[in-house]
Every structure is written in C-alpha cells, then in structure tokens.
Amino acid sequence: MLVDLIVHGAARLVTCASSGGPKRGAAMREVGSLAGGALAVKDGRIVAVGETSEVLAQYEAAEMVDASGRAVCPGFVDAHTHLVYAGERLDEFEMRIQGKSYQEIMLAGGGILNTVRQTRGASPDQLINQSAARLATMLELGTTTAEVKTGYGLDTASELKMLLVIEKLARQQSVELIPTFLGAHSVPPEYRGRTGEYARLVIEEMLPAVADWYARSDFAAQAKPCFIDVFCEEGVFDADLTRQILQAGKGCGLALKAHVDEFVAMGGTTVGIDLGAISLDHLDHTPPTEMAHLAASPTVAVIIPAVNFNLGSPEFAGARAMVDSGVAVALATDLNPGSAPCPSLPLVMAIACRYQGLLPAETLNAITINAAHAIAMGDKIGSLEVGKQADFIILEVADYRHLAYQFGVNLVQQVFKRGRRVV
Numbered sequence: 423m424l425v426d427l428i429v430h431g432a433a434r435l436v437t438c439a440s441s442g443g444p445k446r447g448a449a450m451r452e453v454g455s456l457a458g459g460a461l462a463v464k465d466g467r468i469v470a471v472g473e474t475s476e477v478l479a480q481y482e483a484a485e486m487v488d489a490s491g492r493a494v495c496p497g498f499v500d501a502h503t504h505l506v507y508a509g510e511r512l513d514e515f516e517m518r519i520q521g522k523s524y525q526e527i528m529l530a531g532g533g534i535l536n537t538v539r540q541t542r543g544a545s546p547d548q549l550i551n552q553s554a555a556r557l558a559t560m561l562e563l564g565t566t567t568a569e570v571k572t573g574y575g576l577d578t579a580s581e582l583k584m585l586l587v588i589e590k591l592a593r594q595q596s597v598e599l600i601p602t603f604l605g606a607h608s609v610p611p612e613y614r615g616r617t618g619e620y621a622r623l624v625i626e627e628m629l630p631a632v633a634d635w636y637a638r639s640d641f642a643a644q645a646k647p648c649f650i651d652v653f654c655e656e657g658v659f660d661a662d663l664t665r666q667i668l669q670a671g672k673g674c675g676l677a678l679k680a681h682v683d684e685f686v687a688m689g690g691t692t693v694g695i696d697l698g699a700i701s702l703d704h705l706d707h708t709p710p711t712e713m714a715h716l717a718a719s720p721t722v723a724v725i726i727p728a729v730n731f732n733l734g735s736p737e738f739a740g741a742r743a744m745v746d747s748g749v750a751v752a753l754a755t756d757l758n759p760g761s762a763p764c765p766s767l768p769l770v771m772a773i774a775c776r777y778q779g780l781l782p783a784e785t786l787n788a789i790t791i792n793a794a795h796a797i798a799m800g801d802k803i804g805s806l807e808v809g810k811q812a813d814f815i816i817l818e819v820a821d822y823r824h825l826a827y828q829f830g831v832n833l834v835q836q837v838f839k840r841g842r843r844v845v
C-alpha cells in the first residue's frame with residue numbers, strides 16, 4: 423500500500439499508547455518502547471506502527487525517514503500555558519530574588535495585573551508577533567499541541583481580543599492550539615474589592631460573548647473544545663464563585679478547568695470534580711481527602727513544577743504520591759511572564775524527576791498521552807497509535823530518558839505535525 427511517509431529503523435519507537443483514558447499508577451511506567459520500530463503515515467494520520475520489517479513489507483512511501491540510532495516519540499502536549507501576553511516582568515523577577523513573595527507582588531499591583539495593563543494596551547498584531555515567536559521555540563523543543571489561556575484582558579473586549587489572537591495564531595503556525603477562556607484569572611483594578619461584581623461581569627457579559635465567538639470559531643468547526651478556567655485562590659476567587667463561574671461556563675457548552683490549591687487549599691478541587699472538570703491544575707496544597715476523590719475521578723491533575731522552580735521554592739506538588747494513589751497525572755509548563763517564563767516540557771520532565779520523584783517514563787507519559795487527555799484531545803493526539811494524528815518527534819539520541827537526564831540542551835532533532843516535517 424502506498425502511503426505518504428514512512429519513518430523506519432528507530433532505535434526506539436516510543437508510543438505512549440494507552441487503552442482508553444489517561445494512564446494511572448503502574449501504567450505510567452510503561453512507555454510502549456519498540457526496538458527497530460517504524461511508523462507509516464497517510465493523510466496526516468498514522469496507518470501503521472510496528473517493527474520495521476513488518477511495516478516495510480506492507481507499505482511504501484515517497485518520503486522515507488531513517489531514524490536509526492535515534493528515538494521517536496509522540497509530539498509533546500503542553501496542557502497549560504498563558505503564552506499570549508505583552509511585556510516582560512524582569513523587575514518582578516529581581517524583587518522575588520530579593521525576598522518578596524508572589525502574593526506580596528500581586529497585592530502591590532504587580533504580578534498578573536502588570537501583564538494585564540500591557541496586554542490591554544497591545545494591538546492584536548503585537549500580541550500575535552510576540553506569541554508566534556514563543557510558539558516557534560516551543561515547536562523546536564518538541565511541543566506539537568498547546569492549550570492557551572486568555573486572562574490578561576479581564577474586560578470583555580480585551581478577553582475577546584485574546585481569543586481572536588489565539589484563533590489567528592492557530593491558523594498561521596504549526597503548533598495546534600486549544601483555547602481557554604480565563605476571564606476569572608484575577609480581579610482587574612477597576613473592580614478592586616468588588617470580586618463578586620466582577621464575577622457577575624464574567625458570567626453575564628463575558629461568557630455569552632465567548633460562547634458566541636466559540637460557536638463561530640475555527641475551533642468549533644474542527645470539533646475542538648474550548649475551556650473555561652478559574653483561578654481559585656485566596657485573594658482571587660473562592661470556591662463558591664469558582665463554582666458559579668464554572669457552572670455558567672458549562673451551561674454555555676465550554677469544558678472545565680481550574681487553577682486550584684496553588685498556594686492555599688480553598689476547596690476548588692472538590693468543586694471541579696463535582697462539575698466534571700477535564701483537568702484541575704497546580705494542586706500543590708490539596709488535602710488528602712480531596713486527593714482521594716481526585717484519584718477516583720476521571721479528572722486529570724496537571725502538575726506545574728516549573729512554577730515552584732521559578733519561585734525558588736523548596737516545596738513541590740506531591741506528584742509521586744498522586745501517581746501512586748492512582749491520580750491521572752499530566753505535566754505542563756504554565757508558560758507565562760511571571761511565575762514560569764519557560765517554554766520547555768523537557769525541562770519540566772527534568773524538574774519533576776529531581777524534585778518530585780517521578781521516573782523519566784512517568785514524566786514522558788505525563789507530557790504526551792495524559793496531557794492530551796487533560797485538554798480532551800486524548801482520542802486524537804498524545805500517542806503513536808493507528809488512527810491518531812501523525813504528530814511525532816525524532817530525538818538526537820537513542821534513549822528517550824535523555825530528555826529528563828540532560829537539561830539545558832535541546833535533544834529534539836526533527837518535529838512532524840500531521841505527518842509534515844515542521845522542524
């Protein structure tokens with residue numbers, strides 16, 4: 423049978439294949455590694471995965487890629503980013519080095535609100551140009567799909583501007599994007615002290631506009647989800663407002679996510695599980711009873727150790743215990759200008775192995791198949807299986823564990839999106 427592309431002779435073809443949902447427990451240690459593996463691609467989809475001799479006996483292709491001496495892995499999925507923003511936060515970086523806490527900086531009008539000011543003032547083209555450069559870097563580092571949040575607009579027009587920027591970025595470059603409306607990221611300065619009123623604005627004015635945009639967007643046309651997310655945190659949105667906002671989003675047909683338990687446990691994990699959230703993210707301070715509920719739920723835990731690393735914190739989310747207790751764990755960068763100016767999922771793997779006791783295999787599953795499930799795309803991407811999109815990367819090395827073992831180096835040599843070489 424004639425196909426478009428065959429990758430053959432891989433030292434290791436790492437599939438991260440999972441039957442059904444995200445991987446849990448002992449399955450996290452299995453990456454589905456095939457010595458001498460090959461992959462056949464037609465019309466952007468994988469039509470065969472197997473040993474090279476088997477695949478070459480059944481298929482021929484115009485484009486042959488010799489992967490001998492190298493590992494082939496699924497393209498990485500970054501399930502949590504704030505990559506659309508204007509301006510940098512270098513002064514804040516220095517304040518933190520000198521001992522100011524994240525929350526002290528936030529209360530002083532810095533932090534997220536600093537980026538809100540600059541993002542509101544930026545034109546769509548400025549946002550697109552700055553964000554496209556970040557996406558190009560992510561692609562070179564192996565990321566083929568990324569979730570992208572709004573949340574630096576915090577008024578209806580600026581939030582819609584960010585969604586339109588995400589839609590345009592999705593059209594013009596190779597990283598596949600999944601949008602998230604995060605109007606409830608922070609309370610804007612004009613609503614200071616009136617969090618409840620701002621939540622009403624999110625629910626009554628922003629949400630209908632977002633639902634209307636989504637219905638007419640490329641994402642809906644391509645049967646891709648749009649998420650709603652809330653920063654459930656002390657001084658931001660409490661569990662009750664989080665529930666109201668997520669419930670309203672669900673009513674508008676959006677899928678649910680939430681930032682929970684990053685600094686203080688607020689009950690957001692229970693709210694998210696109750697409402698059927700696809701993912702709950704951060705989980706640094708989640709109490710054991712809520713963690714047990716999470717393990718028994720279909721919700722994916724998105725763990726973000728680049729933030730703890732960036733804040734110079736000695737404390738990290740208990741990812742080891744989460745995996746051992748059966749929570750479906752994914753890892754993400756949280757790419758943003760304040761708490762994680764980091765586009766690299768391999769660096770996140772390296773941090774998770776060192777500070778959270780995860781094995782390289784667990785971290786690879788966490789940035790591929792489990793991350794795909796964290797954005798409701800697990801049936802299309804995240805593993806090398808027949809029928810899925812041909813999103814894969816070829817490393818410079820034969821063993822994928824180098825991704826976590828080495829750091830500060832890019833081991834991704836080639837990147838393919840839907841069977842097309844894009845790096």
Ligand SMILES: [Zn+2]
Pocket residue numbers: 502504681756
């Ligand atoms: Zn975030």
